[in-house]
Amino acid sequence: MLGGAGALLGVAAGPAQAAEVAYATKCVPPAGVGLEPVEGTAKVQITAPATAKVGDEVQVVWKFVQAASKNPDLIDLPKDSVQPSGTLKAAGAQTAAIAMQGPRENPAIPKGGDMVLSDMKGTLKLTAPGAVTLTPDAYAVNVMSTDTKCAPTEAVQPAATINVTAGEGTSTTTPTPTGSTTPTSTPTTTPTTTPSDTASASDGTGSGQTDFTGKEVKVPYKCVTPIGDKDATSPVQINAKKSGGSYDLTVQFKKSVMDSPADIPKDSVKPSMEVVLGGADTGTVHVEGPLNSAPIKTGDPMTIPDLTGTYKPGASGESTLSPGVLTIRALGTTTTCTPTTALVSLTLDTTEQASGASGGSSSGGSSSGGSSTGGGLAETGAGDHGALKALGLVAGTAVLLGGAVFTFLPRRQSR
CATH class of the missing domain: 2.60.40 (Immunoglobulin-like)
Incomplete structure (x- = not known):
């Protein structure tokens, strides 16, 4: 499922801009569950500052506007059980992979209802003057320690552009994006031993036994x-x-x-x-x-x-x-x-x-x-x-x- 939306800006950045892009996506369920990959069209909205200067650290937001499918008629998903993460690609004046993550926040989603994913946020430090484009890339949906991994199946158009001007303290160092996701580890359990399978009985005889x-x-x-x-x-x-x-x-x-x-x-x-x-x-x-x-x-x-x-x-x-x-x-x-x-x-x-x-x-x-x-x-x-x-x-x-x-x-x- 894809989406995008709103951005928080660095102090020196210009007014925010929001743009939407739609593209074909393929999502692969976790191995071993017996489900085939799912393909659909998703719409993502990216919000970022329209202008900024070298040295600024800007925050961008990815909003899931339209999901590729609904929640099937299997289960009701509990409140706050779904968490998205993904990568937003910066290109042009500088190249970077911006790690995006949203909180585990969603309303209860009934069987057959529309999927709702939280907005994902990430941060980019600007290092060179010129136009920097922002394009949605792969993402994952995590629910109760399992991940479904999704990626575009066609070339995706940039969803937003930041016009970066030169400024004092211009840096040529490689940008260090923040907001990376923390991998969700599958919980392990301690194997237990059990007694033999021998069927047994507890005798009901005996005076007064209850x-x-x-x-x-x-x-x-x-x-x-x-x-x-x-x-x-x-x-x-x-x-x-x-x-x-x-x-x-x-x-x-x-x-x-x-x-x-x-x-x-x-x-x-x-x-x-x-x-x-x-x-x-x-x-x-x-x-x-x-x-x-x-x-x-x-x-x-x-x-x-x-x-x-x-x-x-x-x-x-x-x-x-x-x-x-x-x-x-x-x-x-x-x-x-x-x-x-x-x-x-x-x-x-x-x-x-x-x-x-x-x-x-x-x-x-x-x-x-x-x-x-x-x-x-x-x-x-x-x-x-x-x-x-x-x-x-x-x-x-x-x-x-x-x-x-x-x-x-x-x-x-x-x-």
């Missing part, structure tokens, strides 16, 4: 995401507390496997699961977690909170509980992860209750409670060499030429 702790099982998932199917493995544990003839269930996602690469708004992530019943009982039990009640800061662990719900047995005997279909709703999108193997985390000795679960497709109430004591995002790939985080949807949101897709951030591998 608390039952399941074992952690590594659940292999097939996830349907906004950009295609992904494999994921996540360590999950199901615990139960007896309450009358029913059980209060708590499903925990163990260990956080990545840190958030960007600020995530409050009330934007909602997880839920269908716990699968087996053995004597059949059906599923719906459990869910709360919306994130506070923003998640950059660098903080990304976690799935505890999921809670109520299991009312529909049969008497040994009933098993296994992690089932997991659903993550985030920023207007849905990712659904289905286990490829049933792994029992907990076994209970149950007694049939009226209107219990047996034979039903789902049962029990759901709770909006739960705590984020140890939740973690699913880790994709096999073994210790999984390269993607399938449930890192929110953290991996990226804008691609006025569009948005979900990306999955690689983690640093270790032996």
Whole structure:
């Protein structure tokens, strides 16, 4: 997406001028997201002083007037999540590459809405008399630690010209443009180890026992995401507390496997699961977690909170509980992860209750409670060499030429 606009001037510079130029642009999404490059026409407005003298340091502004595309119908982009940077070429009396950058400031951008990028600014010290032309060149759009790189596909006409006159202290030294961007580094995460995949049970026998702790099982998932199917493995544990003839269930996602690469708004992530019943009982039990009640800061662990719900047995005997279909709703999108193997985390000795679960497709109430004591995002790939985080949807949101897709951030591998 391209644009341009207004300039702040050096003290001795003349009145400001603003000029607009339109040109064809090609933007390349980050590698590995499965998207083709996007081509479109962009309009950029450059504001700079009309006149100045040698030795002046002038500030120029690049405004994004018209984006090459809209935000596609995938996600709503949060407020202040998009940051542009680029290069403005100076030619003529002097040659320089002026580093331009805008603040991470934008309104919330709905699905299908116009992309909005902040004005970029840069500074040029004038070193020689004559006409200095200013022409937009390549730029990048950064959203949550991913960059889309864009460049003109045709010769671009100068958008502004500064007429520089000789002055005292004329310098012939090479100009030193300021306003350079600071590269955004992809956050790394510390790989975590997980226990074996052996399905396990916590026996519900024993007089007076009310608390039952399941074992952690590594659940292999097939996830349907906004950009295609992904494999994921996540360590999950199901615990139960007896309450009358029913059980209060708590499903925990163990260990956080990545840190958030960007600020995530409050009330934007909602997880839920269908716990699968087996053995004597059949059906599923719906459990869910709360919306994130506070923003998640950059660098903080990304976690799935505890999921809670109520299991009312529909049969008497040994009933098993296994992690089932997991659903993550985030920023207007849905990712659904289905286990490829049933792994029992907990076994209970149950007694049939009226209107219990047996034979039903789902049962029990759901709770909006739960705590984020140890939740973690699913880790994709096999073994210790999984390269993607399938449930890192929110953290991996990226804008691609006025569009948005979900990306999955690689983690640093270790032996």
